[in-house]
Amino acid sequence: MQLARVIGDIVATRKEPAYEGIPLLVIQPIAPDGSDLGRPLVALDAVGAGVGETVFFVRGKEASFPFHPKQVPADAGIVGIVDHWTTEAGGGPRARPGGQGRSPHAT
Amino acid sequence: MQLARVIGDIVATRKEPAYEGIPLLVIQPIAPDGSDLGRPLVALDAVGAGVGETVFFVRGKEASFPFHPKQVPADAGIVGIVDHWTTEAGGGPRARPGGQGRSPHAT
Amino acid sequence: MQLARVIGDIVATRKEPAYEGIPLLVIQPIAPDGSDLGRPLVALDAVGAGVGETVFFVRGKEASFPFHPKQVPADAGIVGIVDHWTTEAGGGPRARPGGQGRSPHAT
Amino acid sequence: MQLARVIGDIVATRKEPAYEGIPLLVIQPIAPDGSDLGRPLVALDAVGAGVGETVFFVRGKEASFPFHPKQVPADAGIVGIVDHWTTEAGGGPRARPGGQGRSPHAT
Amino acid sequence: MQLARVIGDIVATRKEPAYEGIPLLVIQPIAPDGSDLGRPLVALDAVGAGVGETVFFVRGKEASFPFHPKQVPADAGIVGIVDHWTTEAGGGPRARPGGQGRSPHAT
Numbered sequence: 202m203q204l205a206r207v208i209g210d211i212v213a214t215r216k217e218p219a220y221e222g223i224p225l226l227v228i229q230p231i232a233p234d235g236s237d238l239g240r241p242l243v244a245l246d247a248v249g250a251g252v253g254e255t256v257f258f259v260r261g262k263e264a265s266f267p268f269h270p271k272q273v274p275a276d277a278g279i280v281g282i283v284d285h286w287t288t289e290a291g292g293g294p295r296a297r298p299g300g301q302g303r304s305p306h307a308t
Numbered sequence: 309m310q311l312a313r314v315i316g317d318i319v320a321t322r323k324e325p326a327y328e329g330i331p332l333l334v335i336q337p338i339a340p341d342g343s344d345l346g347r348p349l350v351a352l353d354a355v356g357a358g359v360g361e362t363v364f365f366v367r368g369k370e371a372s373f374p375f376h377p378k379q380v381p382a383d384a385g386i387v388g389i390v391d392h393w394t395t396e397a398g399g400g401p402r403a404r405p406g407g408q409g410r411s412p413h414a415t
Numbered sequence: 416m417q418l419a420r421v422i423g424d425i426v427a428t429r430k431e432p433a434y435e436g437i438p439l440l441v442i443q444p445i446a447p448d449g450s451d452l453g454r455p456l457v458a459l460d461a462v463g464a465g466v467g468e469t470v471f472f473v474r475g476k477e478a479s480f481p482f483h484p485k486q487v488p489a490d491a492g493i494v495g496i497v498d499h500w501t502t503e504a505g506g507g508p509r510a511r512p513g514g515q516g517r518s519p520h521a522t
Numbered sequence: 523m524q525l526a527r528v529i530g531d532i533v534a535t536r537k538e539p540a541y542e543g544i545p546l547l548v549i550q551p552i553a554p555d556g557s558d559l560g561r562p563l564v565a566l567d568a569v570g571a572g573v574g575e576t577v578f579f580v581r582g583k584e585a586s587f588p589f590h591p592k593q594v595p596a597d598a599g600i601v602g603i604v605d606h607w608t609t610e611a612g613g614g615p616r617a618r619p620g621g622q623g624r625s626p627h628a629t
Numbered sequence: 630m631q632l633a634r635v636i637g638d639i640v641a642t643r644k645e646p647a648y649e650g651i652p653l654l655v656i657q658p659i660a661p662d663g664s665d666l667g668r669p670l671v672a673l674d675a676v677g678a679g680v681g682e683t684v685f686f687v688r689g690k691e692a693s694f695p696f697h698p699k700q701v702p703a704d705a706g707i708v709g710i711v712d713h714w715t716t717e718a719g720g721g722p723r724a725r726p727g728g729q730g731r732s733p734h735a736t
Contacts, residue, residue: 202564209395216388233562241340243309243364257564263595274370274387280595281537288530316502323495348447350416350471381477381494423716430709455661457630457685488691523671554669578671584702602644609637
């Protein structure tokens with residue numbers, strides 16, 4: 202999987218029927234230090250991510266697992282929203298030492 | 309998935325029988341700003357795309373899903389025609405703010 | 416799939432039994448303008464291609480589909496011989512405007 | 523598979539349910555001489571690796587095999603901790619000539 | 630598939646149980662002219678290759694086919710030892726014009 206920043210979304214009316222109702226986001230893969238890493242791509246969103254959030258995504262057929270038993274012809278999908286991460290060189294740009302992350306259901 | 313521009317098509321008479329009747333297009337992957345990104349490739353077309361249109365395509369075995377139950381040995385397939393997209397840096401070259409996209413069945 | 420030029424072949428006597436009797440060709444991926452694109456690789460040949468011919472090949476497990484039900488552990492296979500192609504920038508090096516391609520069974 | 527060095531970990535509370543309870547580590551692929559090779563990525567950990575250890579990991583859907591029958595949408599997973607390796611150019615940075623490796627259960 | 634030169638091996642005592650008893654070799658992909666091509670990787674060995682030999686290997690899940698029905702989470706496997714090859718630009722470094730290759734069972 203790779204870290205990425207959500208940078209946009211896509212509207213497509215003519216598409217494979219299996220895509221109906223699934224958000225398509227444009228994401229920019231990033232390095233652990235938060236810098237851009239490689240080319241932007243289009244990914245299915247299975248976790249309700251929004252523009253500006255840091256996520257991790259999976260490549261390959263596995264991207265469609267969260268939509269099972271629907272057979273979505275996909276090769277990239279967002280599977281988690283990152284609260285924070287730590288590396289040898291320190292935390293990422295959204296690192297919050299000691300933080301417990303945000304709850305998706307927090308009000 | 310990745311954004312791409314359709315730039316050509318291919319004629320092949322000697323080929324795997326499973327390919328019979330499926331359009332083969334040459335596509336150029338592009339970045340969200342519309343610039344070329346990486347190498348052109350050959351993709352199955354499942355949505356009736358034409359030269360010059362902006363599409364998004366899937367890599368891997370999933371490219372053949374739209375032709376199920378036919379088993380097409382493919383690794384890239386066009387799965388949607390892009391109406392418009394938006395990113396942090398603004399819309400893509402075909403972005404139409406507020407637009408509803410083109411209907412595939414519009415007359 | 417990608418366009419490629421067949422540039423050689425391989426002889427291997429010690430190999431996985433599933434490979435028995437399947438031609439192994441060395442191919443050089445090419446761009447639509449006919450220039451080399453990336454690294455040469457070894458591919459199964461399912462269509463009787465020869466050195467010097469322009470082909471298109473598939474990556475991944477799908478490369479073994481033409482040999483079904485034989486389970487060949489392969490990741491690249493030639494699935495068609497290209498007669499000609501056209502792109503925005505004109506035809507490929509073997510383009511024959513108005514041509515119908517060569518029949519594999521022509522005499 | 524590729525050699526890598528574990529360089530960090532990730533905390534994500536909003537994620538695909540299948541990820542629950544599986545450690546997510548940030549790894550840096552390395553060359554046989556121990557130098558960094560390509561971009562860091564996020565991998566499932568199936569062997570109890572820790573930051574600073576040298577591991578080898580697998581790419582693709584296979585990354586989720588160790589968690590079978592759980593269907594984890596993953597594309598990278600750590601499958602072994604390297605004791606030492608040898609190459610034409612000598613051993614890797616953790617090579618211990620004549621060593622038997624560390625037992626995971628040694629006390 | 631790709632040509633490669635076997636350059637080393639790996640010892641790992643803590644690993645996925647499915648790896649037990651399968652040799653893990655470090656290989657350097659090479660071009661048809663014998664020069665290094667891309668990064669070294671770790672591959673399963675299904676054909677008894679040794680350091681210094683020229684082989685061809687497969688990427689992806691197919692790497693584990695020779696060990697069926699064992700489910701090995703692998704993405705690269707050596708599937709043949711190359712006797713010689715020929716290309717437009719002449720044979721590879723081990724090419725033996727007119728040779729019949731080495732028999733694995735020769736005495």
